[in-house]
Amino acid sequence: MTQFTSPDPAPAAEAxxxxxxxxxxxxxxxxxxxxxxxxxxxxxxRGANVxxxxxxxxxxxxxxxxxxxxxxxxxxxxxxxxxxxxDVRRDEDxxxxxxxxxxxxxxxxxxxxxxxxxxxxxxxxxxxxxxDLMHDINVRGTxxxxxxxxxxxxxxxxxxxxxxxxxxxxxxTGFTPQILTLSPPLALSGSGLDPVWLGRxxxxxxSKYGMSMTTxxxxxxxxxxxxxxxxxxxxxxxxxxxxxxxxxxxxxxGETMIRGARRVDIVADAALxxxxxxxxxxxxxxxxxxxxxxxxxxxQVLRQLGIEDFTDYAVDPESELIPDAFL
Numbered sequence: 001m002t003q004f005t006s007p008d009p010a011p012a013a014e015a016x017x018x019x020x021x022x023x024x025x026x027x028x029x030x031x032x033x034x035x036x037x038x039x040x041x042x043x044x045x046r047g048a049n050v051x052x053x054x055x056x057x058x059x060x061x062x063x064x065x066x067x068x069x070x071x072x073x074x075x076x077x078x079x080x081x082x083x084x085x086x087d088v089r090r091d092e093d094x095x096x097x098x099x100x101x102x103x104x105x106x107x108x109x110x111x112x113x114x115x116x117x118x119x120x121x122x123x124x125x126x127x128x129x130x131x132d133l134m135h136d137i138n139v140r141g142t143x144x145x146x147x148x149x150x151x152x153x154x155x156x157x158x159x160x161x162x163x164x165x166x167x168x169x170x171x172x173t174g175f176t177p178q179i180l181t182l183s184p185p186l187a188l189s190g191s192g193l194d195p196v197w198l199g200r201x202x203x204x205x206x207s208k209y210g211m212s213m214t215t216x217x218x219x220x221x222x223x224x225x226x227x228x229x230x231x232x233x234x235x236x237x238x239x240x241x242x243x244x245x246x247x248x249x250x251x252x253x254g255e256t257m258i259r260g261a262r263r264v265d266i267v268a269d270a271a272l273x274x275x276x277x278x279x280x281x282x283x284x285x286x287x288x289x290x291x292x293x294x295x296x297x298x299x300q301v302l303r304q305l306g307i308e309d310f311t312d313y314a315v316d317p318e319s320e321l322i323p324d325a326f327l
Contacts, residue, residue, distance in 0.1 A: 021276055022047030024175065025105040027097065029088045029115035029145055032056040033065035034240035035182065036114035038264035039271045040070060044079025046272065049105040051082040053097040053145070054115070063241050080105070088115045088141035098148045107159075108152035110275055113142040113181040113211065120201040131203045138183075139210030146179050146218060150227075153177045157226035174277040176290040178228040179218060183211035184326030185233065185295035197326055208326070212295065219293030228292035232271055235297040236321045237261035258315055260322035266313040270298035279304050297327070 026043050030036040031052040040050045052074075054067040071081035082104050086093030101108055117137045119130045156177040186209060187194040197205045212231055219229035237243065239261040247254030273279055279301055280288040299310065311317050 020046055021175065021272075023049070024109040025049040025051070025101060025107055026110040026112060026275075027051045027053065027101050027108050027145070027149060028112040029053050029141060031112075031114055032067050032070045033063060034242060035234075035238060035264050035267050036112070037065060037070050037073070038268035039112065039114070040081075041073050041077045042265075042268040042272045043110075043275065044074040044077040044081065046276065047079060048110075049080040049082070050074045051084060051097065051101040051104070053084045053086050053088060053094070055085065055087050057085045062245055065241075088145060089136045091144065094141075094144050094148050097145075098152065102152060107156055108149050109156045109175075109177050111146060111149045111153065111179045112271070113145060113179070113183070113214075115141055116182065116208075116211075118204055120204055123202050126203050134204060134207040135210070138207035139214075142181055142183075142211045142214050146181075146214060149179075150218075150222070153179070153222070153227045154225045161226055174290075175275075176226065176228045176277055176292075178230065178275055178290075178292075179215075179222075180271060180275060181211050181215050181229075181231045183208050183215065183231045183233065185231070185297075186212050186216070187326065200325075205326075215295070216293065223292065228290050230274060230292060231295045232267070232274060232301070233295070233297050233326065234262070234267050234324045235299040235327060236324055238267060238324070239263055239315050256319075257322065259319035261315050262310070262313040262321070263315060266298045266302070266310065270296070270301035273301050273305055 021043055026048050028036055028040055028050065031040045032054045040052060044050050052067050052070055056066040059066055067083040067085060071083045074081035082101060084097040084100055086097055088094060098108065115137055117134045119126060119134060121130070160175070160177060187197060215229050215231040222229060237257060237260055239258055243261065244258060247257045274291070274296070277290045279291045279296070281291040281294070283289045302310070314321065
């Protein structure tokens, strides 16, 4: 398969990287490679402490990167890193990850639900073990990590409000403690769910929509505490090692997939903008507050920062971009 080189980062994307997160602590599920890794390194570049909960203790034969090499990259980018080898499906591993993060860095300010499993098989041929894997990682894992970290996010929000004083409590700006989940917008048709994605791959869609439902519910539940909750999704295919492995099996069609993809940087830049409080929404009193309860694509986030040209994020600027699923 043809190998494509990555161009230099888009100059306009510097706007997305403006937010400082020095001393803030982030706990991410997964992150050894791909989009999660790119987000972790981007956050570290803005001074964040980043803890990774991942199973990748040893190298994969086909996929580069372990939780340990990811932490090396985090430190090289300027942040502090913590590797926690564990499985987001296991209660004791998630509790340990939260405890280790708090013990090492003194608290948790941001949680990123990045770990996810995918199988697009139709209903009749999908193995129930794969069904259980997707739901255990995608839905249960997202719920469990968020639930376990919530007390620390509440503490972070209380400290943040106190540091802003009376004026800040009335109109908080900038950084806000947050849960960010990499999950798609809930496709609605009239008063119910649009069946298009459920019809294409029911089990996987159920699991990803389950992740998105945690965004809706937790945003409402944690709003009084000052904790923001959002979902982020790529607008196009993203060029990751996992996607390249899949594309390698698809011949010419796979090459088209990679040509129509964007680099992971676009999702990392969008996540950085969201997590540093650069994306706001109007409150009932007319003030601007950090956004919460939103489903956003990487493009939508960056457009709110005034970025309109995404050419330099493309793997092949001459090829037509391929929209990601759920959009």
